[in-house]
Amino acid sequence: MSASTTILVTGATGLIGFRILIAALAAGHTVRFTARSEGKAHLVTSNPAVPNFDRLSCVIIPDLTVAGAFDSALEGVTYVIHAAAPVPMPYYDPMTEIFQPMEKTTLGLLTSALKTPSVKRIVITSSVIGNLGVGPLPTIASASTRTPLPDPFPSSFGNPFEAYTLGKMVLLHIADKFTKEHNPHFAISHVVPGYVFGRNELALDANMMQTHNSSNNFLIMGILGGEPPYPVHGHYIHTDDLADVYLRVAFRDPEPGEPKDFGAAIKVDYENIFDYVERAFPKAVAEGVFKRGKVLTLAVEYKGDDVEKLLGRKPKSFEDAVLDAAD
Numbered sequence: 600m601s602a603s604t605t606i607l608v609t610g611a612t613g614l615i616g617f618r619i620l621i622a623a624l625a626a627g628h629t630v631r632f633t634a635r636s637e638g639k640a641h642l643v644t645s646n647p648a649v650p651n652f653d654r655l656s657c658v659i660i661p662d663l664t665v666a667g668a669f670d671s672a673l674e675g676v677t678y679v680i681h682a683a684a685p686v687p688m689p690y691y692d693p694m695t696e697i698f699q700p701m702e703k704t705t706l707g708l709l710t711s712a713l714k715t716p717s718v719k720r721i722v723i724t725s726s727v728i729g730n731l732g733v734g735p736l737p738t739i740a741s742a743s744t745r746t747p748l749p750d751p752f753p754s755s756f757g758n759p760f761e762a763y764t765l766g767k768m769v770l771l772h773i774a775d776k777f778t779k780e781h782n783p784h785f786a787i788s789h790v791v792p793g794y795v796f797g798r799n800e801l802a803l804d805a806n807m808m809q810t811h812n813s814s815n816n817f818l819i820m821g822i823l824g825g826e827p828p829y830p831v832h833g834h835y836i837h838t839d840d841l842a843d844v845y846l847r848v849a850f851r852d853p854e855p856g857e858p859k860d861f862g863a864a865i866k867v868d869y870e871n872i873f874d875y876v877e878r879a880f881p882k883a884v885a886e887g888v889f890k891r892g893k894v895l896t897l898a899v900e901y902k903g904d905d906v907e908k909l910l911g912r913k914p915k916s917f918e919d920a921v922l923d924a925a926d
């Protein structure tokens with residue numbers, strides 16, 4: 600990786616984007632991030648985990664869905680890592696708070712980048728469910744799987760999760776179509792994470808660990824005596840490894856025929872999470888801080904274990920991810 604490249608990170612006020620921001624700064628790059636308000640930007644810049652303020656700047660974009668929203672943020676940027684997107688909350692409006700922001704923001708980012716000669720690659724965040732789709736499950740899905748979109752495409756969604764799944768499917772198709780139609784001067788890659796677990800310094804107290812912690816919420820429920828309302832698909836990636844994956848994908852020039860999209864989803868069973876915690880934090884368990892809960896594993900097949908090849912080392916274990924989140 601060459602040092603001092605400018606990377607634009609979207610979604611840096613969230614679990615994944617924040618970790619990418621820290622990893623990019625630690626690797627010596629100049630980082631610009633987008634935030635939807637000054638207050639949210641401050642949560643990032645005031646966080647003790649963030650190093651190198653002299654190489655960090657922020658652009659406030661209150662609404663990423665507005666046409667041209669990214670124009671000025673992209674000036675002089677070489678790589679874009681796009682991790683801003685809603686994760687499905689039961690109280691979100693499926694169309695206006697999940698599907699439309701995902702679609703419009705990504706299309707707007709690609710369109711702005713067409714006007715920005717410095718951009719070399721945009722890395723878009725997908726999810727394994729974008730490859731798995733909503734129909735019958737593919738025999739074995741991977742980052743390169745494109746499941747066909749429903750025809751006709753629905754004009755409304757039954758629930759937030761359906762909107763999220765279709766949104767992630769559409770993003771994969773949008774990028775492919777955009778490449779065909781515009782033959783852009785930049786490359787587009789997808790990183791496809793499974794459930795992401797690990798330390799999250801943006802969760803500033805015990806309550807936020809359970810409410811403002813994205814996918815970590817599930818783990819925390821399972822070690823605080825709770826149970827997520829539905830089974831969770833059994834693929835994970837540690838936050839630290841995922842940040843490394845994004846940077847490697849951003850800087851990597853695939854040879855012809857090599858994949859441009861990468862799954863980061865290692866198969867796992869959630870049954871043991873409390874055992875890990877019990878072994879590592881016996882005092883906290885004895886004091887009742889941690890209690891055995893239940894996280895059911897949804898069995899789906901997904902080939903997302905190319906991480907080791909991409910990282911050139913063993914990825915962090917699931918136990919590490921659980922203990923880092925718990926710690």
Ligand SMILES: NC(=O)c1ccc[n+]([C@@H]2O[C@H](COP(=O)([O-])OP(=O)(O)OC[C@H]3O[C@@H](n4cnc5c(N)ncnc54)[C@H](OP(=O)(O)O)[C@@H]3O)[C@@H](O)[C@H]2O)c1
Nearest residue numbers: 610611612613614615635683684685700726794795813814
């Ligand atoms: N966590 C996982 O297990 C997982 C797995 C696969 C894929 N992903 C994907 O990874 C991305 C980031 O997830 P995360 O876990 O980091 O979630 P997160 O902690 O909830 O962070 C989401 C980020 O996206 C921004 N965002 C949310 N809604 C937005 C909207 N309508 N317009 C613009 N920005 C918006 C948030 O900004 P504010 O702070 O302003 O709300 C925040 O920066 C998402 O695309 C998600 O689908 C996550």
